[in-house]
Structures are given as structure tokens and as C-alpha cells.
Amino acid sequence: MRLRFHCQNRIGILRDIVAHFADYGLNVARGEVGGEHGNAIYLYVPNLLNAQLATLKPELEAVPGVFGVRRVSLMPSERRHLELDALLSSLTDPVMSIDMEGHLVAANRAASQLLGVRVDEVPGLSLDRYLPDLDLPELIRRNNARVNGLRIHLRESTFLADIAPLHRENHDDVASLAGAVVTLHSVDRIGERIYQVQRQEFRGFEAMFSASPRLSALIHEARRMAPLDAPLLITGETGTGKEVLARACHLASHRGQAPFMALNCAGLPESMAETELFGYAPGAFDGARPEGKLGLLELTAGGTIFLDEVGEMSPRLQGKLLRFLQDGGFRRVGSDEETYLDVRVICATQQDLLSLSQSGEFRQDLYHRLNVLSLAVPALRECLDGMEPLARHFIDRASRQIGCRLPELSSAALARMANYHWPGNVRQLENVLFQAVSLCETGTIEPSHLRLPDAGAPVGLAGLELDGKLSDIVAEVERRVLSALYPQHPSSRQLAKRLGVSHTTIANKLNRYGIGQSHSDQ
The missing domain is CATH 3.30.70.260 (ACT domain)
Structure with a gap:
């Protein structure tokens, strides 16, 4: 105890x-x-x-x-160890600490796998065993400053090493050197790393494309909601950029310099999702770490937690999340100690949470807690007026990553994209254009370079009979739109507001197509 x-x-x-x-x-x-x-x-x-x-x-x-x-539940040193362990484990690059005798003190999992040993076998290993031609302690003494990009060969692989010296207390002379932290970057992945850094730069509102009026309106709403310290629910189809929008809201808030952590609730077993989000106490279950584990909530203290596909969350987790939203408290798995944190919650879903809550598949009280602020991200097919600048941006990014000349986009290719239904939305557009740039050898992207699967007809034309006059076809499309939207906006005034037309126009059309009459009779 x-x-x-x-x-x-x-x-x-x-x-x-x-x-x-x-x-x-x-x-x-x-x-x-x-x-x-x-x-x-x-x-x-x-x-x-x-x-x-x-x-x-x-x-x-x-x-x-x-x-x-x-x-x-934890001693202060145990908490620091857990936080450091969580930080190191999240790094994909090998990171190791050495002393001035050339022995390893600690390493993360990536480094231990590279060295071919377990993490607990790292302390005490001699670097001479792996780098016989390099005297790192002497290099550290000679420079007594950070070294970046040192090319080294380790276990038949080439790395660029960043070496940060460690000093005792606050001195910076050679006599106070205690060792160094070495981070290894694979030469083969340098291009990928640069691209990932570039991707991280495109995560604020300033970098979000707003050529389409729908997207401009969305970003305007999001900017107003970002500083508000209340739960935010983002809805939209897969691939529309819900996490990008969540990150932008985080960066534009007073929490922008604090951590942003994300958890996808879909596909995770209940026990794993619970321990990932809330952590567990020492010895909470068989196979648990003896020191326990910090959950994402604790690692996000003061920042923002992003819960993607929150509609997939189990009833038990829904209850724990509801309690956290109510008073900021929770218990780690296997612990009876209350932990209280200040964390903003942003959730995303592609499901209709209102319908799920009405059918009992999602807690109504949690839905209302999450839906304090809400943003609906439109599908790409609803923003085709902003297709061209978005496409040219992705082409520019892909050509930079591949290292080729910037290709042109032909009018025929642009028309092909404008007439496609984009079931995968912006994510699919980016992937299709990346592939098109890699296939293009003529300097111009043509329709033949666009690998667009034909599976899945556009929703608006699925099963639509195209014979007859244009007025009849348009009337059928109009009837389908009103029939699909009326259950979500079950009055002529609500539906008129949703579609941006007058109440009288919608009332007449509903009457013409016989939509909602059973409701109005009740």
C-alpha cells in the first residue's frame, strides 16, 4: 500500500x-x-x-x-517513470541513454529491438559491442555540444544520429558531463520524416481549404467554437477530416500548447479501450505492469482528448465517460482512488448519435453532454465548387514528397473528378492524386491517371430512372431529397431552414409529394 x-x-x-x-x-x-x-x-x-x-x-x-x-496509487518516482516510459514508447525512432564509460543506461522499445535485446537487458551493455569503430564518449567530450546528423552503421543498417549531451546539475563544462541521449533516424526514412513534418504543419485553421462556401461556413463556425471550453461533437462521413478539424480547434484554444491525444473507439475491445483511456492501477489484472499504466486522459492533462467513432463505445465506457464529463473525475482500472483532471473532450462520429440514443444503443444523457457544441463536416461531393484548388494542393504536396516536377491538371481530369461521387471523401482524393502523380510521366495528369473505383453509385442516382423529361427526373430527385431529410427535420420550418429556402416553398413541395402527412395528422 x-x-x-x-x-x-x-x-x-x-x-x-x-x-x-x-x-x-x-x-x-x-x-x-x-x-x-x-x-x-x-x-x-x-x-x-x-x-x-x-x-x-x-x-x-x-x-x-x-x-x-x-x-x-503511485509514488512520485513511479509516476515520473510511467510518464517517461509512455513518452519513450510513443517514439518510433530508437532512443538510448549512455554514460561516459560507453555503457547503455536505458533505451526505448525501438532501440532494444534494434539491439536484439529486451528493454530490461539494456542497462550495462557496452556500446563497443555494437559500434566498435566509434568512440562516442570521446566524441561527446570533444564536442561538448549537441551533434546532429552523425552517420553511423549499426547492425547492418545506416542511421543519422542526434546526440544530446547530459550534464550534472547546471554546469556545461566537460568535467560535468554525465553521458548523452542518442536518437537514431533511419536514412531510408528521412524523406518520410520530412513529409510527416510537412503534414503536421497543415493542421491549423489557416491551412484548411475554404474555397467552397460550405467549408468556409464550417471553418467560420469552428473558429467561434474553438475557444469555448465545452465538449464538441463533430459529425461527418469517413475521410472528411474530422480529426484535422479537431486539431485545429485545439490549436486555436487556450489549450493549444498542451497535449492533444486521440483514441479511435472503433474496433477496440472494451477492456483495451478502457485501459487506454483511463489507465490501470499496479497489479490490476494478470499480465498488468507492476507499476500500472497511465491512461490517455492523464497524459492529456490540461489539453484535449479526441475520441473518434465515439458511437462505437461500449455502454460501460459510456458511463465512465459521462461521469468524467460531469465532474472531471474517474478511477483507473483496478483502483479505488479518484483522479480529477482538466481535459477538454472532442468527439467525432459518422453515425447518427441522436437516432442511436433514441433507440437505446447510445446513452441519451451522454449524447446531450457531448452535443453541447456541434459541427457537421460536409462530404466532398457537397463541396465540388472547391475541388480544383484542393486538388492542386494535393498534387503539389505529392510531387514534393516523390521529388518529381509539378505536373499540370488537365481539364478532362478535373471534370472526371468533379463527376465522381467520392465515397472516401478528402482522404480518398489525396490518395488518388498521390497515385496519379506517381503514374504521370507526361507532365500533365489525365483521366487515365486517376484510379477511381466505379463500385458504389452516387447516392443521389442510385436506382434512379433517367428516362423521360428533365422536369420529371428533377422532380424525382427532389422527392428523394425531401423524403430522406424529413425524418431528421420533421417540420416544414425546420426543413426549410436546413435547405435554405422559404417555409412556403417547402410546405408546398411536401404537400405535392405527400411527405409528412401522417405526422401532420397526429
Whole structure:
């Protein structure tokens, strides 16, 4: 059991506290001093039982200078270890720490896999075993400054190494050198890394394309909602850029410099989704880490958590998320300690959460908590008036990544794209144009370069009979649109507002096609 003592910083207080455990024959395995002014003592007492704590607590709180005693799930050093472990594990590049004798001190999982050992086998390994022709400690002493892009050969692979020296205390002379942190970048992936950096630059509102009036209106709404510290629900089909919009809202808020974490709720088993989001306590279940695990919520403290496909969340997780939205508190899996955090929640879904909540498949109270602010991202086929500048942007980006000359976009290719229904939306457009740039050898992208699958007819023309006069075809399309939208906007006034026309026009058309008459009779 781990205990936190809120206490006065005085000589001998730790001795006075520990003496009570000794009287009960309990061993204190570890102790730490914390708090801003050393006003907290943490003790790890492995064999302490709840009943014993209930008896001991009044005695401990009677010790002069002790103001309160409570259980905690982690010691401060354990929390720092977990945070560092989570940070290192999230890095795909090998990262290792070495001392000035050329021995490895620690490494992340990517580095241990490269070295061919387990993470717990890393400490003490000699670098000479892997880099016999390079004396890294001597290089660190000679430069006593950061080294970037050092080409090294390790286990039959070539890397560019970034070496950051570590100094004891605040000195920066050679005598205070304690070692270095080495980050390895694969030469084969340098181009990919540059492209990923470029992609990260395109994540604010300034970089979002608004050539289409629909997108301009969306970005205008999002800019107004971004600074508001309330839950935000983003709806839209797959590939429309819901996460891009969520990141832009995060960056435009007062939390912009704090972490942004994302979790896709679709396809994750309930237990895995729960531990990823909320973390778990030490020894929470068989196979759990002995020190426990921090969840994404704790790693996002002060920032924004993005929950994609929230409609796929299990009922149990819906309940935990609802409680967090209500009071900011939750419990890690296997823990009875309450944790309170300040995190903004942004959710996204391609499902109709209102219908799911009405049918009992999604909690109504959670839906209303999430739907405080809402944004609906239009499908690409609804923004075809902004197709050309968006396409040229993706062509420019693809040509930079591939390293080829910027090709032109023929009018025939543009027309082909404008007449396609884009089931995969913006994501599909980017992938199609990347492939087109790689296939183009003539300097101009033609329709033959666009690999557009014909599977899946445009929704508006599915099963539509095209024989007859234009007025009859248009009337059938009009009837289908009104029939599809009326259940979501079940009155002529709501539907008129949705479609941007007058109430009288919609009322007449509903009457003409016999739509909604059963509702109006009720």
C-alpha cells in the first residue's frame, strides 16, 4: 500500500512516522519526499492491510506536524517513470541513454529491438559491442555540444544520429558531463520524416481549404467554437477530416500548447479501450505492469482528448465517460482512488448519435453532454465548387514528397473528378492524386491517371430512372431529397431552414409529394 502524508517540513518527522509502522511489525520498503516545499512524505508499505490502516491512521495523524494521511496509487518516482516510459514508447525512432564509460543506461522499445535485446537487458551493455569503430564518449567530450546528423552503421543498417549531451546539475563544462541521449533516424526514412513534418504543419485553421462556401461556413463556425471550453461533437462521413478539424480547434484554444491525444473507439475491445483511456492501477489484472499504466486522459492533462467513432463505445465506457464529463473525475482500472483532471473532450462520429440514443444503443444523457457544441463536416461531393484548388494542393504536396516536377491538371481530369461521387471523401482524393502523380510521366495528369473505383453509385442516382423529361427526373430527385431529410427535420420550418429556402416553398413541395402527412395528422 502507498500512502501520502501531508505534513510539516521539520527535522525528525519521518522517524516519528515510521516508528508507528515498526511498532506493528510492518516494513516500510520505500520512502520519498515531495510537494512544492517538501511538505509531503510518500511511503510504500507492501504488507499493510486496510484494517491495519484504519487502526493506524488516527495514530499517524496524531504525530506532531502531520495534517492528513491518504492512500495513493503511485509514488512520485513511479509516476515520473510511467510518464517517461509512455513518452519513450510513443517514439518510433530508437532512443538510448549512455554514460561516459560507453555503457547503455536505458533505451526505448525501438532501440532494444534494434539491439536484439529486451528493454530490461539494456542497462550495462557496452556500446563497443555494437559500434566498435566509434568512440562516442570521446566524441561527446570533444564536442561538448549537441551533434546532429552523425552517420553511423549499426547492425547492418545506416542511421543519422542526434546526440544530446547530459550534464550534472547546471554546469556545461566537460568535467560535468554525465553521458548523452542518442536518437537514431533511419536514412531510408528521412524523406518520410520530412513529409510527416510537412503534414503536421497543415493542421491549423489557416491551412484548411475554404474555397467552397460550405467549408468556409464550417471553418467560420469552428473558429467561434474553438475557444469555448465545452465538449464538441463533430459529425461527418469517413475521410472528411474530422480529426484535422479537431486539431485545429485545439490549436486555436487556450489549450493549444498542451497535449492533444486521440483514441479511435472503433474496433477496440472494451477492456483495451478502457485501459487506454483511463489507465490501470499496479497489479490490476494478470499480465498488468507492476507499476500500472497511465491512461490517455492523464497524459492529456490540461489539453484535449479526441475520441473518434465515439458511437462505437461500449455502454460501460459510456458511463465512465459521462461521469468524467460531469465532474472531471474517474478511477483507473483496478483502483479505488479518484483522479480529477482538466481535459477538454472532442468527439467525432459518422453515425447518427441522436437516432442511436433514441433507440437505446447510445446513452441519451451522454449524447446531450457531448452535443453541447456541434459541427457537421460536409462530404466532398457537397463541396465540388472547391475541388480544383484542393486538388492542386494535393498534387503539389505529392510531387514534393516523390521529388518529381509539378505536373499540370488537365481539364478532362478535373471534370472526371468533379463527376465522381467520392465515397472516401478528402482522404480518398489525396490518395488518388498521390497515385496519379506517381503514374504521370507526361507532365500533365489525365483521366487515365486517376484510379477511381466505379463500385458504389452516387447516392443521389442510385436506382434512379433517367428516362423521360428533365422536369420529371428533377422532380424525382427532389422527392428523394425531401423524403430522406424529413425524418431528421420533421417540420416544414425546420426543413426549410436546413435547405435554405422559404417555409412556403417547402410546405408546398411536401404537400405535392405527400411527405409528412401522417405526422401532420397526429
